[in-house]
Amino acid sequence: MRLAVIGIGLMGGSLALSLKKKGFVHHVIGVDPNEHHQEQALALGIVDEIMTLDKAIESADLIAIATPVNIAEQLLPMVLNQVNQQVVFDLGSTKESIVHIANAHSKKGRFVPTHPMWGTEFSGPAAAQSDAFVEKATVICNKEQVDQDALELVEKLYQQLGMHILYMNAIEHDIHVAYVSHISHITSFALANTVLEKEKESDAIFELASGGFESTVRLAKSNAEMWVPIFMQNKENVLDVLNEHISQLRKFKASLEKENFEYLFELIHNANQIKRILK
Amino acid sequence: MRLAVIGIGLMGGSLALSLKKKGFVHHVIGVDPNEHHQEQALALGIVDEIMTLDKAIESADLIAIATPVNIAEQLLPMVLNQVNQQVVFDLGSTKESIVHIANAHSKKGRFVPTHPMWGTEFSGPAAAQSDAFVEKATVICNKEQVDQDALELVEKLYQQLGMHILYMNAIEHDIHVAYVSHISHITSFALANTVLEKEKESDAIFELASGGFESTVRLAKSNAEMWVPIFMQNKENVLDVLNEHISQLRKFKASLEKENFEYLFELIHNANQIKRILK
Structure with a gap:
């Protein structure tokens, strides 16, 4: 062949x-x-x-x-x-x-x-x-x-x-990958930008970066020439998930601002259910 | 000893x-x-x-x-x-x-x-x-x-x-870890909640979850009894970083909504600079 x-x-x-x-x-x-x-x-x-x-x-x-x-x-x-x-x-x-x-x-x-x-x-x-x-x-x-x-x-x-x-x-596929792949890349890119913004003030923080940071930011090394076309082609689905993700982050923000311990526990316990899926 | x-x-x-x-x-x-x-x-x-x-x-x-x-x-x-x-x-x-x-x-x-x-x-x-x-x-x-x-x-x-x-x-430490550790956990928890929200509609998406998803969501398995007190004790720093992170995500959202390719490239190229730090 x-x-x-x-x-x-x-x-x-x-x-x-x-x-x-x-x-x-x-x-x-x-x-x-x-x-x-x-x-x-x-x-x-x-x-x-x-x-x-x-x-x-x-x-x-x-x-x-x-x-x-x-x-x-x-x-x-x-x-x-x-x-x-x-x-x-x-x-x-x-x-x-x-x-x-x-x-x-x-x-x-x-x-x-x-x-x-x-x-x-x-x-x-x-x-x-x-x-x-x-x-x-x-x-x-x-x-x-x-x-x-x-x-x-x-x-x-x-x-x-x-x-x-x-x-x-194909339509079903594009919705699913927005959730299990595309959003992970966007959060990783955004997380890298968040931390790099801070780095201007201090180099020392990276000496502290441990495995958890590395695993969440790893995807931020990904190639723009590959990912920009993906995000543009899957724009509607990616925007849906991104809006949902921002609203989930706002829940963490609200729980912290209001010092609402119970709500914060609830949010994390809910997230822990991912164990059912990722071994 | x-x-x-x-x-x-x-x-x-x-x-x-x-x-x-x-x-x-x-x-x-x-x-x-x-x-x-x-x-x-x-x-x-x-x-x-x-x-x-x-x-x-x-x-x-x-x-x-x-x-x-x-x-x-x-x-x-x-x-x-x-x-x-x-x-x-x-x-x-x-x-x-x-x-x-x-x-x-x-x-x-x-x-x-x-x-x-x-x-x-x-x-x-x-x-x-x-x-x-x-x-x-x-x-x-x-x-x-x-x-x-x-x-x-x-x-x-x-x-x-x-x-x-x-x-x-100690003050400097708490600022740094908000960036290199605490925010990674919050994004991971929020990402898990985003995807679990969707799972109600469809189980099939998890069959698609690949390595990238796994690495960004891994930390979402972390223990609430450990993390709630950390977030509460480091509330001000974590909120600062969380606000910055949400505003970085909004930039991705804006670039997609406006179909602004150049800006999306710029955001990803900037994120790629994390390679300087994470080998």
Whole structure:
């Protein structure tokens, strides 16, 4: 199986390394406008060769779109125009918008909209991992619109990676990820900005930063080029969750201002119920 | 050296196990009103015997107060009343209030106010770890008010644990920890409440929760009995940071509402500067 990866960053690079390791693909073609990333991907054995988009589509059996979601939207119609029996899938964190674009194309059956729920706060091919995705969930959206052979190939691919496949429609997906992924990134970015604001006054505070701080602020290292398009595409859902989150923070604020111990206990006890879900 | 630990939970238990492992103490006396915790601490080898507070103070060379900060405030005068040459220190996350109480006592020189910057989201003796504290920072406050021998003993103790000692005054400490610890807990609690609110509508979202979500929400498992007193004691500083954090979140909200891409990029690029501090 020959795989073309469009966008050789953290996600595309990890996909290529992991699929090669599993023997699911034997040859990987990389497509990326960034020459430094091209060189790194070749040097790290992530891709076997670099091609232009057109050549790569022609030469591959399977095409993964692993770019930021705004670029994926632009690329998808161009890719589908040139596809015959190849299978195309994406790895983007938002799904409604790209499914909408696919639906307008005559070859929409060749495109499988997916979202593997794995990532790190790092980016670029040097951040790629060959043991990525294992035991994580992956989402396949709107499968009823996809050709049977294309769906089966992508399902097999994710099974090979050791992922648990969830099926849902794209609209539902985008609401869910606003809660379990996008808001975590916004709070982390905002927390970093809060603390960096203070840092102007004092460097010493960072000597105190312990594990708890590190885990809540880790995501603030994440790449703007990836996340701005995600937030813009999922704007309505993200704003809903952000408003809810700000109102939850206001409850903590009110309980402190009023020195309402009982209410503060109640808020924390309620939050502790997350133990039911996160072991 | 005989150590008495008042409050055999995560912190006190980890201190006892770690100091025993290092050979810094050879006998640990536990004081705790919770009978289940007494039994667990004995069974786990955290303490060698259980005593009443009075007996423990009489029998020990070194006394660690490892209770929630509101209890520590109540205990400290009672402990100092009975102390002769023993050294007393606490491990509390707030320092201004307890230093204020110590200063009103004639034996304030025997008390070393400290805050080892280590912890987990779990509580109770079963959560104690024998390799806790290593390579973390610990704070000693207002050292000029402490007897030289008491200061030296506690310094030696933290050095034995492999900790990096920082000295600062209690007021400064409480401002700093509001930024690097307390706000992380509040955002994590609020994030858990945000998501749990949504869960009422759909269980499926948690199948999607990935590493990013887990790391930002981990602290939401933390114990209310420990954290409510911390937030109340450090109310003014925590409110300052919480207001700043809410205003940072509002910037993200505004940039999304106005679809102001440039501003959103700027906010995230600014947050990325946290890389300078967190490797």
